[in-house]
Amino acid sequence: MLEDMILIWKFKQGSADALRTIYEKYRDVLLAIATALCNDIHTAEDAVQDCFISFARSGDRLKLKGSLKTYLTTSVVNRIRDGQRRSRYLPGRLENADPPASACETPDALAIANEQVQRVSNALAGIDPQEREAVVLRTRGGMTYKDIAYMQNVSIPTVHRRYRSGLDKLRVLLNGEADQ
């Protein structure tokens, strides 16, 4: 928290190093969230880049009320939502994109992890967008139900319900796929 505040302060002074550090600190998590939401790594990269460029341009006008991570996550999610609303980032099939890499060290482990990421991403694309958001933001984004409720403009119990329902549907989809 304190580290982020110092980074923000330096960033607002125009520090490129601070911006680079912020970018490197949050890029991967934002990319994972964006990919999970739109199921296409290229459009996810575009959304993350747009988010950081907008952030970079905000300069000393930036005013944060919550954490930097929540701010950036909200920014990416809004871009994905707007893109989907305007058919720019329609949820696609991850097979159409390059497979996402994973942190596995051996080629075999990498192949298995990639396959699993792909299956989960495809399953995510098959559930309701609000449920998908709740699941992804809660798990990969580490956001609180309260923050997600604020972002989705609904009550906390609704977010909780979306989260549970989304997980249940994901399990059904993944188990169904495994049974085939």
Next chain:
Amino acid sequence: MKPADHIEQFLENMIVTSDPDRNSRMLAAVLQAQAEVNEKRPERKNPELWRTIMQSETFRISAAAVIVAAVLVSLTVLPTQSAYANIADQLRQARTFTFTWIKQTNLQPNDRIAVQVAYKAPGIIRTTTPDGLIGINDTAQGRMLILVPKEQAYMSADYKNMPKNQPDLTEYIRQLQNLPAEADEKLAPKEINGVKAEGYRIIKKDTIMTLWIDAGTQKLIQFEQEFPSSPGMNFILQDIRLDVALDDSLFSLTPPPGYKEVANVSADAAEVTEADLIAYFKMWIDVTKDNTFPPVFVGPEFRKVVMELEEQGKFARPWTQEDRQVLFKGGIFLRTIPEEDWRYTGQNVPFGDPERPVFWYRPAGSKVYRVIYADLSVREVTPENLPQ
């Protein structure tokens, strides 16, 4: 480990990375954006690291921080707000305004709408879009005239019984005329188009407003609105002039000679019903080649989206007078429902699925919601059973 067995844990640890070249290009673009901003801004002085830290919620709840903050505040020379107070007062008393209203989402380079606005109290607004479309809206009379100069055509609209406090340009001007007497924060000066400007910030629940005042002439040169819940989107007012002489002809609701009428629509907000909204959807589905629901339902983006779809050849036939009437009544019905009581999820959804909800709303005084499905059927649903 199968993902289905430990889905939460799997998602928490899911890693996606870009290839190194793409990542380098992304970072370079981000740093370039910052460099461009840095070039334009004046030298900053008096770094405020501890003020930044002290403003965070975490530190605010700490008793020690509160004590230190009190000391810091007592040592700070509070900036004079006379320039801001004068502007707030001038805005409150102004009878006419002209300004350029810019909306941008920062999603893509050309995702920016600039509209010329002239306002005359108590509630007549004239807007001119970059493509030349002129709208004159007399909110007191409930009449609207839309002129298309390049086609020498016009559309007129009458409406009545509109509910108050709905978000529109009039409401936006009302906010401008009701700024608090004191700003929450004075900002470091900056240059705007070569003019040294003093900045003042007002923070409301969902909006951050910033006024930039010419340090020399003490006139308002820019007014900005940002929305923390939608980072990147903002409204900017520029070329602001107060109490300018505006000829009455600018606000005339009589179309210029030689203009032909393409539509004359009307609606009474007290009489429109859900059926008008369904007719709106049905009309849109009929007029689109792929029979889908509209990608955008209302708001300033609507016209832009319609124009884009027209350019893309998505419509099966030209719009008729009847279509426009249906559109207008459906839009008016929507204005009768508080924004927090409806939701649209039908963006580009194909017509036909009786289980796919596209819109729901809570009628005034009702405990249940009405849900419209993609086959245009309607069912009542309790709040706990609303679509997720």
